[in-house]
Amino acid sequence: MGAQATKHAAEPRIAPRWTLRKQSGAVELVLGGEWTLYSGLSGIPEAAAAQIELGSGQSLRIDASEVTRWDSTLPAFLLALAEYCRSQGWTLDAGRLPAGLRTVLKMADELSPPASARAPRPAPLFRRVGRRTLQYSAKAGETVSLLGEVVIAFVQLLRGKATYYRADAWAVLQACGADALPIVGLVNLLVGAIIAFVGAVQLKEFGAGELLADGVALATVREMAAVITAVVLSGRTGAAFAAEIATMQGNEEIDALRVMGVPVVEFLVLPRVLALALMAPLLYLYSCALGILGGFLVGTGMLDLTLTSYAERTVLALNAHQFILGLSKSLVFGVLVSLAGCFYGLRAGRNAAAVGEATTSAVVAGIVGVITVDAVFAVCANALGI
Amino acid sequence: MPLASEAGADVVCQVEDLRMSFDRRLIQRDITFDVRRGEIFTIMGGSGCGKSTLLRHMIGLLQPKVGQIRYAGQDYWSATPEQQDAVRRRFGVLFQGSALFSAMTLFENVALPLQLYTVANAVETRALVRYKLGLVGLRGYEEYYPSEISGGMRKRAGLARALALDPEMLFLDEPSAGLDPISARRLDDLILQLRDGTGASFVVISHELASLFAIGDNGIFLDADSKRPIAHGSPRQMLEHSEHPTVRAFLRREAVKDAGTHDTVVQSE
Numbered sequence: 001m002g003a004q005a006t007k008h009a010a011e012p013r014i015a016p017r018w019t020l021r022k023q024s025g026a027v028e029l030v031l032g033g034e035w036t037l038y039s040g041l042s043g044i045p046e047a048a049a050a051q052i053e054l055g056s057g058q059s060l061r062i063d064a065s066e067v068t069r070w071d072s073t074l075p076a077f078l079l080a081l082a083e084y085c086r087s088q089g090w091t092l093d094a095g096r097l098p099a100g101l102r103t104v105l106k107m108a109d110e111l112s113p114p115a116s117a118r119a120p121r122p123a124p125l126f127r128r129v130g131r132r133t134l135q136y137s138a139k140a141g142e143t144v145s146l147l148g149e150v151v152i153a154f155v156q157l158l159r160g161k162a163t164y165y166r167a168d169a170w171a172v173l174q175a176c177g178a179d180a181l182p183i184v185g186l187v188n189l190l191v192g193a194i195i196a197f198v199g200a201v202q203l204k205e206f207g208a209g210e211l212l213a214d215g216v217a218l219a220t221v222r223e224m225a226a227v228i229t230a231v232v233l234s235g236r237t238g239a240a241f242a243a244e245i246a247t248m249q250g251n252e253e254i255d256a257l258r259v260m261g262v263p264v265v266e267f268l269v270l271p272r273v274l275a276l277a278l279m280a281p282l283l284y285l286y287s288c289a290l291g292i293l294g295g296f297l298v299g300t301g302m303l304d305l306t307l308t309s310y311a312e313r314t315v316l317a318l319n320a321h322q323f324i325l326g327l328s329k330s331l332v333f334g335v336l337v338s339l340a341g342c343f344y345g346l347r348a349g350r351n352a353a354a355v356g357e358a359t360t361s362a363v364v365a366g367i368v369g370v371i372t373v374d375a376v377f378a379v380c381a382n383a384l385g386i
Numbered sequence: 387m388p389l390a391s392e393a394g395a396d397v398v399c400q401v402e403d404l405r406m407s408f409d410r411r412l413i414q415r416d417i418t419f420d421v422r423r424g425e426i427f428t429i430m431g432g433s434g435c436g437k438s439t440l441l442r443h444m445i446g447l448l449q450p451k452v453g454q455i456r457y458a459g460q461d462y463w464s465a466t467p468e469q470q471d472a473v474r475r476r477f478g479v480l481f482q483g484s485a486l487f488s489a490m491t492l493f494e495n496v497a498l499p500l501q502l503y504t505v506a507n508a509v510e511t512r513a514l515v516r517y518k519l520g521l522v523g524l525r526g527y528e529e530y531y532p533s534e535i536s537g538g539m540r541k542r543a544g545l546a547r548a549l550a551l552d553p554e555m556l557f558l559d560e561p562s563a564g565l566d567p568i569s570a571r572r573l574d575d576l577i578l579q580l581r582d583g584t585g586a587s588f589v590v591i592s593h594e595l596a597s598l599f600a601i602g603d604n605g606i607f608l609d610a611d612s613k614r615p616i617a618h619g620s621p622r623q624m625l626e627h628s629e630h631p632t633v634r635a636f637l638r639r640e641a642v643k644d645a646g647t648h649d650t651v652v653q654s655e
Contacts, residue, residue: 037552040505045513071552073510076517100583107579108520351488351533
């Protein structure tokens with residue numbers, strides 16, 4: 001307990017003490033010494049309570065005249081003692097206490113809790129399981145209804161009747177588009193380089209080094225650019241959406257919008273979903289370029305490929321179908337990531353911890369969703385022969 | 387109003403020549419006042435005049451651009467971090483929005499400073515928390531989370547947490563805002579009672595006129611237009627003696643335009 005030293009101030013302290021005195025039938029508890037937060041009671045409350053023996057209806061008199069110094073420790077102890085006495089059917093006679101002490105004690109005691117203030121007791125296991133199950137099914141319902149609201153909002157937008165704040169939409173567009181360029185670019189450049197590294201080692205064995213460009217181009221355009229970009233967006237933009245909307249929830253901003261008659265989904269969710277749906281494909285194309293550049297840097301460095309041969313093989317390997325596949329994937333990923341962010345943000349509770357939970361859930365749901373949907377795409381592309 | 391230089395031993399806090407600004411924007415300047423032991427010092431003024439900013443300077447959250455804030459004669463900002471900690475530990479602060487930790491129950495909120503800084507064991511901590519919550523009328527609500535109780539109850543729970551360490555100085559930012567008149571009156575009584583019982587000093591920001599007149603021993607009135615204090619003294623003195631139209635209008639709830647003619651247009655209290 002090294003912290004003890006700092007807890008005590010330098011001045012000497014007199015330990016609190018107590019004795020029980022019996023006088024002609026009445027029992028008196030005599031308290032003395034210093035009763036402060038920093039002297040400690042060293043188990044007095046428990047010890048005193050155990051030794052008091054009174055008949056029902058008798059009273060315990062308190063004498064605090066020997067107490068030299070006290071802060072709220074003394075009234076706290078006396079309040080606990082009064083409650084204990086009450087539970088035993090005794091009364092506490094505080095008549096001899098100094099006036100100041102009597103008043104604070106009275107204040108703390110008389111503002112007694114209403115019956116409704118009883119602490120909520122943990123429910124039995126069976127009831128908790130049932131309650132949790134009902135909560136989950138309610139949440140599933142909420143998810144479906146939010147999706148429905150987004151669809152309705154989208155229809156409203158197409159009809160030109162959606163209510164949203166244009167400046168906000170532009171800010172979101174910039175935040176998830178232009179501002180994401182450096183990180184998306186860096187990650188995709190590195191991923192392209194990593195693919196080239198792994199490929200180069202294998203292809204060298206077969207003397208098929210010039211095929212490296214094909215491999216990098218296909219892997220980047222078909223899979224990596226879309227998936228890696230979506231994962232970065234999920235961690236960056238999806239999390240930001242969730243945190244922002246969850247904080248608005250806590251500030252009653254969402255309630256304020258509702259009261260103003262503003263459709264929350266149109267106002268908050270629609271601009272964000274549209275922004276990512278627009279930006280994710282653009283970022284995908286940018287990622288393709290940087291992924292291929294990463295592959296090229298490794299290819300020329302490790303396998304002595306020339307710029308012209310690398311570029312030629314890259315162009316030959318790719319066709320419009322690959323890009324259409326990638327673009328449609330990134331569109332879906334963008335919608336998915338933004339929906340996850342907005343959904344968990346809107347569903348958040350109203351405290352600080354809820355913002356963290358919403359963000360975590362949004363990122364996890366976003367990434368898992370992206371990978372799952374990518375698997376579905378892979379199966380479909382295979383079936384279609386793309 | 388005594389000058390800071392002739393301060394006696396019972397002065398616990400001196401604010402001298404304080405100038406507050408954010409970047410280039412001046413908030414208030416030339417603020418000088420003392421807070422004495424056992425005094426309830428009120429900070430008054432219209433919305434946006436810098437009352438909360440002054441409070442945040444006093445509790446060490448903001449550093450003054452010019453001027454000093456001294457506790458026990460020692461300038462807070464030239465003290466060592468250890469000394470600053472020691473000074474802050476004698477503070478209790480009730481923030482405007484209560485600032486209860488939302489992930490903790492009321493019990494845990496009030497118990498936290500006790501567990502960090504005192505030697506109280508679990509039984510004593512429980513008794514102390516029960517007592518502190520009892521003082522603000524929240525006994526029995528120990529296991530509730532801040533989100534599960536009303537705004538007024540959160541305010542009182544915030545006060546209970548501010549009281550946890552028996553502070554020598556309590557800073558209350560609009561304690562009675564959002565309280566019903568009965569609770570607000572009870573809070574005033576509680577503040578007076580605590581002052582008499584513990585000898586603590588209070589610095590209170592308030593808009594509630596009834597509360598200001600009931601508890602204020604001394605105070606300062608910050609003016610948003612001239613960006614400096616325009617009146618010192620107790621709220622009652624200001625009401626009776628201040629010639630400044632803004633102060634009179636504020637304390638009498640008149641429209642400022644009528645301030646010049648307040649002798650003929652007397653508002654019924």
